[in-house]
Amino acid sequence: MFLTVEQLRKDFGSKTVLHDINFTMAEGELLSILGPSGCGKSTLLRCIGGFESLSNGSIKLDGEELSSVPAEDRPVATVFQTYGLFPHMTVLNNIIYGLKFKQVSKKEAIERGRDILKLLELEGYQHKRIQELSGGEQQRVALGRSLIVKPQLLLLDEPLSNLDERLRVSMREEIKKIQQKFNIATIFVTHDQEEAFAIADRIILMESGRISQMGTAEEIYNHPASSFSLAFIGQSNVLETSGCYVRPEKIKITNQTPVNGSIVRKQFKGDTIEYRVAYEENQFLDILVLNNGENEFELYEEVYIEFEPQKIRRR
Amino acid sequence: MNQKKWHPYHLLDKLLQTTVILLVLLFILYPFIMVFKEAMTDAGNRFDLSEFVLYFSSNISLLKNSLLVASVTMLLTTLFSVIVAVYHFISGPLMKKIITATLALTMISPPFVTSLAYINLFGKRGFISHDLLQLTYNPYGAHGIILMQTIGFVSLNALLLVGVMKKIDVSVIESAQSLGAKTNAVIKDMLIPLMKQGILVVALLSFIRSLADFTTPSIIGGSFRVLATEGYLSIIAQGNIKQAAMINIIIFLPSIAAFMVYIRNHKIFTSRTQGMSFSQLQLKRQGWLYKVCRLLTFFILGCLFLQYGSIFLTAVTTKYRGNLSFSLQNILDSRPYISSTFTRSIIYALIAGVLGSMLSFIILYYSQVKNLKWMKWIDFIATMPYILPGTFFGLGYIFAFSNEPLKLTGTSMIVILNVLFRQLSFSTKTASAALSQINPEIFDSVQDLGGSRIHELKDVVFPLSKEGLYVSFVNGFTSTMTTIGSIIFLVYPSQKVITLVLFDVVQSGKYRIASAIACYIILICLAVNGLGYLMINKKRGRERDVSDSRAA
Numbered sequence: 001m002f003l004t005v006e007q008l009r010k011d012f013g014s015k016t017v018l019h020d021i022n023f024t025m026a027e028g029e030l031l032s033i034l035g036p037s038g039c040g041k042s043t044l045l046r047c048i049g050g051f052e053s054l055s056n057g058s059i060k061l062d063g064e065e066l067s068s069v070p071a072e073d074r075p076v077a078t079v080f081q082t083y084g085l086f087p088h089m090t091v092l093n094n095i096i097y098g099l100k101f102k103q104v105s106k107k108e109a110i111e112r113g114r115d116i117l118k119l120l121e122l123e124g125y126q127h128k129r130i131q132e133l134s135g136g137e138q139q140r141v142a143l144g145r146s147l148i149v150k151p152q153l154l155l156l157d158e159p160l161s162n163l164d165e166r167l168r169v170s171m172r173e174e175i176k177k178i179q180q181k182f183n184i185a186t187i188f189v190t191h192d193q194e195e196a197f198a199i200a201d202r203i204i205l206m207e208s209g210r211i212s213q214m215g216t217a218e219e220i221y222n223h224p225a226s227s228f229s230l231a232f233i234g235q236s237n238v239l240e241t242s243g244c245y246v247r248p249e250k251i252k253i254t255n256q257t258p259v260n261g262s263i264v265r266k267q268f269k270g271d272t273i274e275y276r277v278a279y280e281e282n283q284f285l286d287i288l289v290l291n292n293g294e295n296e297f298e299l300y301e302e303v304y305i306e307f308e309p310q311k312i313r314r315r
Numbered sequence: 316m317n318q319k320k321w322h323p324y325h326l327l328d329k330l331l332q333t334t335v336i337l338l339v340l341l342f343i344l345y346p347f348i349m350v351f352k353e354a355m356t357d358a359g360n361r362f363d364l365s366e367f368v369l370y371f372s373s374n375i376s377l378l379k380n381s382l383l384v385a386s387v388t389m390l391l392t393t394l395f396s397v398i399v400a401v402y403h404f405i406s407g408p409l410m411k412k413i414i415t416a417t418l419a420l421t422m423i424s425p426p427f428v429t430s431l432a433y434i435n436l437f438g439k440r441g442f443i444s445h446d447l448l449q450l451t452y453n454p455y456g457a458h459g460i461i462l463m464q465t466i467g468f469v470s471l472n473a474l475l476l477v478g479v480m481k482k483i484d485v486s487v488i489e490s491a492q493s494l495g496a497k498t499n500a501v502i503k504d505m506l507i508p509l510m511k512q513g514i515l516v517v518a519l520l521s522f523i524r525s526l527a528d529f530t531t532p533s534i535i536g537g538s539f540r541v542l543a544t545e546g547y548l549s550i551i552a553q554g555n556i557k558q559a560a561m562i563n564i565i566i567f568l569p570s571i572a573a574f575m576v577y578i579r580n581h582k583i584f585t586s587r588t589q590g591m592s593f594s595q596l597q598l599k600r601q602g603w604l605y606k607v608c609r610l611l612t613f614f615i616l617g618c619l620f621l622q623y624g625s626i627f628l629t630a631v632t633t634k635y636r637g638n639l640s641f642s643l644q645n646i647l648d649s650r651p652y653i654s655s656t657f658t659r660s661i662i663y664a665l666i667a668g669v670l671g672s673m674l675s676f677i678i679l680y681y682s683q684v685k686n687l688k689w690m691k692w693i694d695f696i697a698t699m700p701y702i703l704p705g706t707f708f709g710l711g712y713i714f715a716f717s718n719e720p721l722k723l724t725g726t727s728m729i730v731i732l733n734v735l736f737r738q739l740s741f742s743t744k745t746a747s748a749a750l751s752q753i754n755p756e757i758f759d760s761v762q763d764l765g766g767s768r769i770h771e772l773k774d775v776v777f778p779l780s781k782e783g784l785y786v787s788f789v790n791g792f793t794s795t796m797t798t799i800g801s802i803i804f805l806v807y808p809s810q811k812v813i814t815l816v817l818f819d820v821v822q823s824g825k826y827r828i829a830s831a832i833a834c835y836i837i838l839i840c841l842a843v844n845g846l847g848y849l850m851i852n853k854k855r856g857r858e859r860d861v862s863d864s865r866a867a
Contacts, residue, residue, distance in 0.1 A: 051489050051597055070599050071492040078493040084486030088508040097504070098494030142490075149494055 002027040002185055003048075003153060008057035010043055017043050019209050021057070025202075028183045030176065032200030034190055036232065040209040041189045042081075042157055048187065049078040049155050061153060072101075077146035078155040081162070083138050085130045091141055092117070092126035098149035116144040119178075136167045143175070147182060154179070154186040160195060172199050193233055197221075205229055223313055230312060237285045244309035248274070248288040251307040253295060259302040261285070266299050277305055324767035331769070332690070335677055339693045342736040343700060346711025353714050354560035367561055374545075378565065381542040384460050384532075385525040385569075391465040393518040395615055396472035401506055402608040403473070404480045405498065405598050414616065415477065421470040421619050423840035425797045425814050427530035428833050429467040431821050432622040433459065434535065435629045435830065442625065446639075455537030463531045466618050468524060472517040479513035480506065485596060492598070499602035519573035520702070526566050527704030530799060534821055542566055546706055550804055556713065563707040570702040577702060578695075623837075629830035649831040652816050660796060660813040661839065663727070667735040668791035672784050673777075674735075675742035679750050680776050684758060685768065694743060701740035705800020708737055713804055729805050730812070734795040741794065742787035749783025750776065782851050789847040793840045 001024035010018040018040045025031050033041045046052040048059055050071030059066040066074055077098070086094050096113040104112070117123055120140040130138065139159060146154060159175070160168045176199040179186045190196050196203050197217040205213040205220060205228075212232075213225040224230040224245075230238075236245045253275065264284070265276035268291075275287045275297065285305065289295050297303055357363035371378065403414045437444045437454045444452045483506070491505050507514075529543035536544060546562035549555045600609075633642040678697060682690035700708055712733050716723035723729040753775065761771045777784065799814045806815055813836055820829040 049489075049493060051492075053597065071489070071597060072495050072497050072599075076493070078489065080486035080490060082484060082486050084484060084488075084490030086487060086491070086505070088511070097491070097496075101495030101497075101500070145490070145494065 001025065002029075002062060004058075004060040005048070006058050006060075008044070008047060008059065009055045010040075010047055010052060011055040016055075017209050018047070021211060023204055023211065023214060025185060025187070027185055030179050030186045030188060030199060030201045031204065032188045032190060032196035032202070033204045033206060034193060034196040034200075035206035035212075037191055038208075039206040041191075041206050044206070045078070045155050045157050045187060045189050048153070049076055050074045051078075075152040076155060077149055077151035077153075078157065079142045079146050079159050081158040083142040083162075085138055085142055085145075087130050089130070090126065091122065091128050091130065091133070094130065094141055095126075095145050095148055098145065102149060112148060116148050120144045135163050136171060139163065139171060140174075143178065147178070147184075152185065154184050156186065156188045158189055158191070160190070160192075168195070169198075175199065205232065207232070225312065225314055227312060235286060235288070239309055240283050241280075242309060244311055246285070246307045246309055248286045251285060251287045251305055253277070253287050253289060253297070253303055253305050255297070255301075256304045259304050261305050262302050263297055263299055266297070277303065279305060322767065324769045328768045331677065332681060332687075335674065335681070336689065336693055338674070339678070339697055339736070339739075342732055343739070344696050346708065346715040347699065347703070348711075349714035350560050350563060350707060350711045353557060354564050366557070370558060370561055371565065377540055377542050377545055380457070380540060381526055381566070384457055384464070384541060385522050387461050388464040388468070388525040389518050389522040391461065392468040392472055392521045393514060395465065395469045395611065396476055396517060397507070397510070397514060398608045398611045399469065399473040399615055400476035400480055400510070401502055402605075402612040403477050404506060405502075405596075405600060405605060405608075414612070415474070417616055417619055418470040418474050418477075419844070420623065420837075420841070422474065423793050423797065423844055424623075424833065424837045425799065425817060427467075427534055427799075427818065427821065428626060428837075429463045429622055430459075430531050430534040431826060431829055431833060432625045433463055435625045435826055436621065438826075442629075453537075455535050455539075457536075457539045459535040459537070460532050460539065460541070463535060464521075464525050464528060466615070466622070467531070468521050469615055470619070472521060475517055475520075476510055476513050479510045483509050488596060488598070497602060498599050499604045501598060502602075502604045502608075516577055519576055523566075523570040523573050523702055523704070526569060527706065527800065529706065530818060543704070543706070547803070550710075556710070559706070559710055560714070563704055563710055566704050567707055570704070574699070574702045578698070626830045626833050626837075629827055630834045631831075633827065645827045645831040649828045649835075652820060652828065653813060653832060653835065656811050656813045656816050657835065659727075659810065663731055663734065663812060664792045664795035666731055667738060667795045668788040671735045671738050671791040672742050672746075672787040675739050675746040675787060676750070676776055676780060676784060677772065678739075679743055679746035680772055683747055683750050684753075684755070684771075684776075697736075697739040697743050699740065700737045705737070705798065706803070709733065709801040709804045712801075724805070725807050727810055730802050730810065733801055733805055734798060735791075737798070737801050738791045738794050741790055745783050745787040745790065746780070749780040749786075753779050785847050785850060789844055792843050796836055796840050 003025040005021055005023050008018060008021040009016060021044060033044060035041045043052060047054055048066075050066070050069065054067050057067070061075065066076075086097065089097070092110065092113050095116055096109040099109040099112065114123075114126070117126060120143065122137065122140055122144070125133070125137065125141075130141070133141065139162075143159075156175070160171055163171060172195055175186075175188075188196070188200065200217065202214065202216055203220055204211055207226075207228045213220055213229045215223075220229060221233055224233060230236050230245055235248050237248065237251075238245045261277040261279040263275050264278050267274040271291055273289055273291050273296065275289070277285050277287055279285050285307075287305065354367065355362060355364060357366075399414065399418075403411055406414070433454060434441065436442050437452060439445065439451070439453075441452075441454070444450045444454070487509070488501060488505055491501055496504060527543055529541075529547040532539065532541045532544045533547065542562050543566060546559050546566065549559040549562065630645055631641060631643070632639050633644050634640075675697070678690060678694055681687045682694040712729055713724065715721065716729055723732070757775055757779075758771050761775060766774065797814060799818055802812065803815060803818075806812060813832065817829055817832045817836065820832060
C-alpha cells in the first residue's frame with residue numbers, strides 16, 4: 001500500500017485524542033476523513049503532515065517510515081484551513097516558495113509558477129498581494145503552492161470551510177479535477193458529509209478519536225456499521241420495537257387500503273416533500289418523496305406505508 | 316418621533332463627555348502647546364526663533380552626540396530585541412516562561428537602575444572590574460551610555476515583539492515547513508518579515524527614548540554631554556527654563572516621525588492573539604541562525620540576571636576593608652531617605668493607576684464603541700505623551716500651571732495629574748484591546764432595553780473589562796512608581812517620591828543605599844504585578860474549568 005498508518009495514538013497530556021488508528025491508502029486515491037468537530041480528524045492530518053508527534057504507532061509512505069521525519073523533510077504538503085498564505089509575499093512568490101528548497105533556479109521556478117497559475121486560472125494575479133484576493137482565489141493559491149513541490153501526498157484540512165455555499169460546490173469539483181490530473185494521493189478532512197460523498201473515493205468516518213467506519217460513500221450510507229454512522233450520515237428512522245432502521249427515502253407511501261398510518265406533518269421542500277407519519281404505537285416515521293406529481297398527500301390523510309427494516313451490521 | 320424624553324442619564328452622559336474632553340485638553344494638549352509657545356516667543360510674546368538658532372549654532376556638538384548615541388542604541392537594542400523575540404518564539408514552553416518573566420521583571424524597575432548595577436559591577440570600585448579583575452576600567456562615557464540604554468531598553472522592546480509574534484498565524488509557519496522550510500528559512504523568510512512593522516516601531520521608540528533619556532548620561536556619561544542632560548541641567552542647575560524648552564523641542568522633533576509610524580502601526584500591539592489550543596509549533600531547534608539567537612539571548616538574560624543580582628547583593632552586603640559581608644546596614648541607612656516618600660509614592664501610584672485606567676476606558680468607550688468623532692481626537696491627543704520625552708511633558712506642566720487661575724505648582728495635585736495623564740497613552744491601548752473583545756450587540760441590547768450610555772458604561776464596559784482594567788491599573792501603578800523625567804521639575808522637596816530620592820542617592824554616589832532603595836521599588840512593583848497576574852490567572856482558570864465541563 002502507498003500509505004500505511006498503523007496503531008497510531010496521540011495524547012495531549014493525559015488526554016488521548018486518537019486511539020489505535022489503522023488504515024491504508026492507494027496511490028492516486030482521494031480519501032476523505034469525515035467526522036464531527038472535535039473527533040480528532042484534524043489532529044490525525046497534522047500527525048501525517050508532521051505537525052504533531054505521535055505518542056505511538058507508525059506512518060509509512062511508499063515504504064518509508066515518516067514518524068520521525070520533520071515536517072519540512074516529508075514528501076507531504078498540507079493546505080491548512082486558514083490557508084496559511086504568506087501575507088508579506090505576492091501571489092507568485094507564495095506559489096514558488098517551496099521550490100527554494102528543491103534546488104530549482106529562480107528562473108525555472110518563475111516559469112513553473114506561471115504554469116501553475118495558468119492551470120488554476122489565476123493568470124495575471126502573480127504580482128497581487130494576498131490580501132487583494134477573494135476567498136476562492138486564496139484557496140487556489142494555497143493549493144497551487146502545495147502542488148508545485150510535487151508532493152507524494154497532499155493533505156487538505158477543511159479547505160472549503162471558509163468559502164460560501166456556491167463557491168464550495170464549484171471548488172470541490174475543481175479540487176477533484178486537479179487531484180485526478182496530477183494523480184496525487186490526497187487526504188481531505190471535512191465535517192460535511194455531502195462534500196465527502198461528492199469527491200472522495202473512500203471515506204474514513206471518525207468518532208471521538210476512533211475510526212468508526214471505512215468504505216465508499218455507498219457502503220457507509222447503505223450499510224452503517226454503528227449507531228454513530230447511522231446517526232451522523234444521512235437521515236434515518238430508528239424503529240422503537242426492533243432497533244432496526246429505515247431511511248426516509250426507502251419508505252413507500254400510497255393511498256391503498258387498508259391504511260396503517262396517518263400524516264401528522266408535511267413539509268414542502270421544493271424538489272422533495274417530507275412527511276411525518278404516525279405509525280403503530282409511539283412510532284413516527286419521516287418519509288421523503290420526490291415532488292413528481294405522484295404520491296402527494298394532505299395533512300391528516302390516512303395512508304398506507306411499506307418498508308423493509310434494516311439492521312446495523314456491526315463488524 | 317423626534318421628541319426625545321428628557322432623562323437625567325442623558326444629561327449625565329453629556330456632562331461626562333464634556334468633563335473628559337476638558338480634562339484631556341487641559342492636562343495634555345495645553346501643556347504641550349505651552350512648551351512651544353515658551354520656546355518660540357520673546358519677552359513680548361512675539362514669535363521669535365533667534366534664540367533658538369543662537370543656542371543650537373553654538374551647541375551643535377551636543378546634537379551630534381545625542382544623535383550618535385541614539386542611533387547606535389537604536390541599532391543595538393533593536394537587533395538584540397529581535398533576537399530575543401525570535402528565540403522566544405522557537406523555544407519550548409518552559410524557556411518561554413523564563414524569558415518573559417525575566418523581561419517583565421526588568422520592566423518594573425526605574426530605568427537608571429541598569430546604570431546603578433553597572434557602576435556596582437564595573438565602576439572604579441566595581442565588584443568585577445576592581446575586586447575580581449583588579450582593573451582600572453573607566454565605565455564613563457558614550458560607550459557606557461549606549462551599553463546601559465541598550466540593556467535597559469531590550470526588555471520592553473523584546474516584550475513588544477514577543478506580543479507581535481504571538482499574532483502570527485501558526486498555519487503560515489506550518490505551511491512554510493510543509494513546503495520544506497527549515498528553521499533558518501523560517502526565521503529569515505517568515506518571522507523577520509512578519510514582524511517588520513513591529514521592528515520599525517521598536518526601533519523608533521528606542522531612538523526617541525534614548526534621545527530623551529537624561530538619567531543614564533547624567534549617571535555614567537562622565538564628560539560626554541548630550542542634549543537631554545543639558546535640558547535637565549538647564550533647569551536644575553541654571554534655572555534657565557526657556558533653554559530647557561528649546562532643547563526639549565529639538566528632542567521632540569524626531570519623535571513626530573516616530574509618532575506617525577506608531578499611530579499607523581499600533582494595532583499590531585493591541586489586537587488579540589490567535590489561540591493555538593494544545594498544539595505546540597514543531598520547529599526543529601537547529602540551524603546557525605537559531606544558534607546565534609540562543610547564544611545572544613542567553614547573553615542578554617545573563618546581563619539582566621547579573622544586573623538585578625548585583626543590586627540585590629549590594630543592598631544586603633557591606634564592604635569592610637575589601638571584604639564583602641552580609642549586613643542590614645544599607646537597609647537601616649536607607650530609612651531616613653524613604654521614611655515619608657515611600658507611602659507617598661504608593662498613594663500617588665494607586666490614585667494615578669485607578670483613575671487613569673478608568674478614564675482611558677471611558678475615552679475608548681466613546682471613541683471606539685460609540686464612534687464619536689470628537690472623542691477620536693481626544694483619544695489621539697491622549698496617545699501623544701507616549702512618545703513625548705518625559706521632561707517635555709513635565710516642563711509643559713510648569714508653563715501651564717504656574718499662574719493663576721490654574722496655579723498648581725508646588726501641590727501634590729500637579730504631580731498626580733502629570734503621572735495620570737502621561738500614562739493615559741499606555742492605558743488607552745489596553746482599553747482599546749479590551750473593548751474590542753466586547754460583542755457590540757451587547758451595547759445595542761442595553762439601548763434596546765431602554766438603558767442609556769451611562770448604563771452601558773456602568774453595566775457593560777466596566778464589569779466586562781475587569782481584566783483589562785486591572786492590567787491597565789497595574790501598568791499605571793508601575794510606571795508611576797518608576798517614572799522620573801516628567802515629574803522631576805514638578806516635585807518640591809517636601810513631596811519627594813521614591814524614584815527621585817533614588818536618583819539623588821545614585822548621583823551623590825551612595826550606591827549601596829541606592830541599591831537598597833531600588834530593591835524596595837522593585838519589590839513593591841513585583842508585588843502589585845504578581846497580585847494582578849494571580850487574579851487574572853485565577854479568573855482564566857475558572858473560565859477554563861467552565862469550558863472544560865461543557866466539552867466533557
